[in-house]
Amino acid sequence: MSKFWSKRTHELDPYTPGEQPQNQQYIKLNTNENPYPPSPKAIDAMRAAADEDMRLYPDPMAKSLKQAVADFYDLDVSEVFVGNSSDEVLAHTFVALLKKDKPLFFPDISYGFYPAYCGLFNIETTRIPLADDFTINPQDYAADNGGIIFPNPNAPSGIALSLADIEKILMANQDVVVVIDEAYIDFGGETAVPLINKYPNLLITQTFSKSRSLAGLRVGFAMGQADLINGLERVKNSFNSYPLDRAAIAGATASIKDKVYFDETCQKIINTRDKVSKALEQMDFSVLPSQANFVFAKPNKADAEKLYLDLKAAGVLVRYFNSPRIAGYLRITIGTDADMDVFLEKLAMLT
């Protein structure tokens, strides 16, 4: 409490990111980082950008990066927005497109940052319960609302929604913006990008942090018809003209151009995930069907929080959410095969 803080600041319930220990070695399976390094071309591009030209402002529009994203997805450059991580892109999205007179709908179990944005920007919300099997039922979103957002695949469940179901939601909500947060789409889900031309109310956000192994570079983007992108640009230009630094623009641009490396890396993670899911089931875990780079799994005969703490003590960090409905689960990021072998070995000793 402080007399100097704004009223809003007192009321905030900030997001708590997963632990990021800086000084100790863990097998780090807690924040959905990619176990493989970024594309070597991205590393080269970042190093090349770290030169004397750092004295100059970057391109405020980051046109080269927008063009590379547009090329990757066969969009026009006017249909792409970029920002300092998909968290910043989402923040601007909440202000520009989701702050309306009616409540914003999102699943009760979902990315924990959404309520933090709503607190910061004073957006009324309605949390729509997932079904018992943690799936999204499109019919639940066919009610009066000021906008809709959900991750696909959802977090922390890892469960993906089909494009057919997404179209049902888009069609039932043509006067509000439906945001699909595709942070984890590249690990087996089907992107909604091909629906952009058909639905002016569709905005898709993605990130370089997961499938492109650049969590340390902080680059995210949004895709939608130019009308939605223009709204985001207006907010961005009232907040920070130059959100992406020179290394970030260069590294992300090189990364998205290296499709071969990207495809290989994603496939390795998918293969490992499917192996780990089976192994966990054999160890008496209930494992939700994941299309993400993590699995959400419930030890049927152990306490999840205790297991999280025991794993941490054994040098393996996973994520535990002390929240209703999911307090019995662990979210386990997919690492390398070697990482996961150690994880499974420690787990076997602890259960």
Add this chain to the structure above:
Amino acid sequence: MSKFWSKRTHELDPYTPGEQPQNQQYIKLNTNENPYPPSPKAIDAMRAAADEDMRLYPDPMAKSLKQAVADFYDLDVSEVFVGNSSDEVLAHTFVALLKKDKPLFFPDISYGFYPAYCGLFNIETTRIPLADDFTINPQDYAADNGGIIFPNPNAPSGIALSLADIEKILMANQDVVVVIDEAYIDFGGETAVPLINKYPNLLITQTFSKSRSLAGLRVGFAMGQADLINGLERVKNSFNSYPLDRAAIAGATASIKDKVYFDETCQKIINTRDKVSKALEQMDFSVLPSQANFVFAKPNKADAEKLYLDLKAAGVLVRYFNSPRIAGYLRITIGTDADMDVFLEKLAMLT
């Protein structure tokens, strides 16, 4: 206009940054960039950070950078906030500390981003006219308000306020936050950092973009008592947990540790500025007394806008503001001696 935009988004009047031509060579004296490269140690640190660890999230608290800033200014690490440029730091400051029930005071001629933040965050404002000589009169700020912000030195005038005058403002406004935006402080002004321990209502913002030649890296910071910093952290953690990428944290940390290089660079710019100011006066310009890395100068016998356009056509970019009171002026960033010789030569041909 769009049915999908929020009401606020329609009402925004976004900030327009100075031109950043990407494809053409100009002598670029329009956005107050430093003509000298960043510290070689900063370049080395950025390159070293651009490695395989980019797959991992950065430290969300950027502790190493906060500690380096604290060391430089003899503060506690709890008295330092860092962000993705001082523009982002300012944006969070407006939300956390300046959004009150009473109007925010700032000078009528000042950094053009302040009104953009107020539009975005719905903050009522009162613009306090500068004196005829473009100085700030502390007594003008001794009235009921919800907070105060001004740059010191002011922009685009370049005129610095003394610490004695700043203390008058701080003392007359003990229940609200007074933000001193010290983007240009290192070119001859006197920082208010030594006042932090005495005034719980003082927040100071600074940037790595000007005196530390890192406009391309997007790093800014704020300093104040821990109570104010905690308010900023609450807002930051409701917006983006990891605003600074690994290269930004590493580069800025190395930069602020290289005091020798920093002092030399600032002194060179000060020397050039004083020479250019004299030369402009000899060419019949009225030049405001600048403590910044730019001069604000009025051609007594020429039209400023025409001169801006003619200089641009001649390959020299300066900044022209088509705004009341200052439409007769040009803001000219201080480049190298060689840059300024060309500028003065072109100017002589055009006037």
